[in-house]
Amino acid sequence: MSSTGIGASVPRKEDRRHLHGQSTFVGDLKFPRMLDVAFVRSPVAHALIKTPEIDAEDRARVFTAVDVEAIAPIVADGTIPGYIRTAYPVMARDKANFVGQILAACLGSSRAEAEDVAERVFFDFDELPAIVDALAATDAAAPAIHPELTDNVFHRLELGEDFPDIRASAPVRLTRTYKLARQAIVPLEGRGVVALWDERANQLVVYSSTQSPHLIRNGLAEFLKLDQNRIRVVAPDVGGGFGYKAILHPEELILGFLAYKLKRPLRWLEDRREHLTAGANCREHIYNVTVYGDTQGQLLGLDAEVIVDAGAYSIWPHTCAFDAIQAAGILPGPYQLKNYRVVARTVATNKPPIQAYRAVARPGACFATELTIDALAREVKREAYLVRRENLVPVEAMPYRSVTGKLYDSGDYRQSLDIALGAIDLAGLRAEQQARLADGRPLLGVGFATYTEHTGVSTSVLAWMGTRLMPGHEQAAVRITPDGGVDIRTGVQSHGQGMETTLAQVASDVLGIDVDAIQVTHGDTALTPYSTGTYASRCMIMVGGAVADACDRLIGRMRMAAAHLMQRRPDELVFRDGAFHADAASMSVGEIAHIVYFAPAELPPDMDSAGLEVIGGYRPKTDTGAFAYSTHVAVLEIDRDFATVKLRDYVAVDDCGIQVNPMIVDGQILGGIVQGIGTALYEEVRYDESGQPQASTFADYLVPGCGDVPAIRLFKTETASPFTRFGIKGVGEGGAIAPPAAIVNAVNDALLPFGAEIGEVPASPARILRALQNVGLGPGFVAGGAS
């Protein structure tokens, strides 16, 4: 057996080029006669646009909405019940709906020159009242952002049966409101597009920093009204995505159209200000939750309202309703809950379109559910981990059908919590907490959060959700090279996940060939099988399954050749360690490949002539999903004067099924956790009442730095999914789900003696001080704070 198969922490093939400064990101590409593009973006959030004034000398290099009217507006379609379609024009013509919306594209021989041109273009506006608050948006008096919508509601969803008996009889009833701030996604590389017309191929070639090259090709064809084979999309090295790069953006269409029209290579590289203010908004949810429980904290029922502030437009393809649909389906969490009702609304405001950031709605839903569990525990005066544990789905109940119909496939959720509890000294922390309360040192808090995550989005679930162009299947091409090596080609894009290594590990596992002899090519529609791309923690399950299937088929083909050459029946041959064996005789993949490619005369004439290259595919037989799960614990201190939070310890106990590369799994979890810490404590794009974004640089948008996070302690269990090849579950997004919940539960644990609690992230000093003010306390946690 090759030692580089599934389960080995193989060093990454990707590392060398990155560590030597030799990677190729979109911004590193150069083409003769290439021009740079700078966009004029709306400086106002809601306004009627007057005819722009453009200097005569600039007229040939400025393009406004009328110049690009051949590009169809982006319409995120779908069969989602209750969803109303709206149009997103790639440039605003008559009305601007958010600060940052594109008004004009300006060309120059450098970005600086393009920006000089953009400076000279003058737009005048008749300003309209801006809607910046999702609750105010649905007010009958609020101005309409889209004429198609009633009360600015893009989508409304109601799930669940009423439970009047529980409502009447439950001994405990609590109501809470939770809010997650609008956030930016912030991959370290912003987006970038280089578009050019390739006369030789008769194709528009679009290099884009995207997670989903084939999907972008679909979108370019649809809205540029070109045949798909007139378009090639290439994603070179991509500097992080986290969902921001999984969708079609107006810039891709504009650059593609202008490059086609002008027959000149064009480049646009998003700058950080564009990213923070116009591009990558996400996460803004409000939850109104009423929980019904017994006197021990057993969950009896949950009533929830979800409001998602979607901003001004619906993104393509998964629509703006994606967050709310997901949140509504997963609020019951990993718990045994029989009675659940939810109303979810996705609301338009004059802010940039909301996008699906790592784990999409799960951090919000987990935040609402886990804060509710802790509130219930406080109400019945029990330790939160006990109430949590008793409500978790027990291992004996697996597979478990949740109240919203999801089938939790496998796992011991209570064990996950027990391991987390064992990793900290809760009794010691409780004693220290009391001592600190008395002696005036910073307050101490401990918080838990447990979640289960539907990974590897599946065909049947996506069909139910009605999102177009997300079919949930996958193919991969695998070729045995004439010298016995392996080429893998996949339509997904690897931008940090290490799939050039892990997909090679899957092939290594099946074929018994070392990963050094296996090459993975990805991210180019001209070279790879179709794929909807990298998102939803799907690639290791789906592409891994497809690679394994292709390898199986290749072994089948090679077996026929080997049987003939070794003069045995095919079923007499055993395939292991990259060779077919029969008694003492053996024949390696390389020897067979050499004959298949170069000496086919030695094979019988009826031998399959298709060679040693196949496209394998994968769709799990039971495609209801593989549910990964985890428990996080945060231990933190709160400064009494400044209400700053310092993380002292952070523990995560993860189960993502069978791990292909444990080192990479750790990396995915750790990276996700630190992004979650950002959501929990630091990251926020605030808007003033006129819709102006208040965070436009890294000086006012705080991303966690190396010094802001503690050394995180990881624990893992491995419960194979019964439904996927190799028992793999997804892990790409999970880390980001629980930190807001675990951290705010810890903050509230520290605040408990003062009767204060918060229900919002980021848990900034201002929010904690406001919670204290609400109970009549001021800085120093002393009386007199109420004003």
Add this chain to the structure above:
Amino acid sequence: MIDIVLTINGERVEASIDPRLSLADFLREKLHLTGTHIGCEHGVCGACTIHLDGVSARSCITLAAACDGHDVKTIEGFEDDSTMSAIRTEFSREHALQCGYCSPGMLMTSYDLVTRFPGLDEADIRREMSGNLCRCTGYQGIVRALQNVYAMNQQQD
């Protein structure tokens, strides 16, 4: 346009440039040294870190014109450097990179720390590396990689 003469990765470079051109754009656009990455263009994220006269600096907020007569070193200039080679090995071993976009800047700052500030512990490393943002790794691998390099250097002393 103004004329400058400077040393880049040990080679003398003469250029006639726009006075407003940043060092990062000069390296990337004029010299095609694209290992220096741009992440924020306001001096916070550290992706563009280079060495100016042997000390780490932000090339996005350094004007190329101000480097006239100075010595600039980029990630491409360390192919034969044993210290950088050791840092690279530990970065790979500890999975200190995912997408790789921040990595050149991380390596340039790491090199500056390791060569100028011996004996840093974990807390020191976390503080000193806080001027380089990484969105993928959660920093743990980066800190461990540097701890390993420090431990190896200590053994050699």
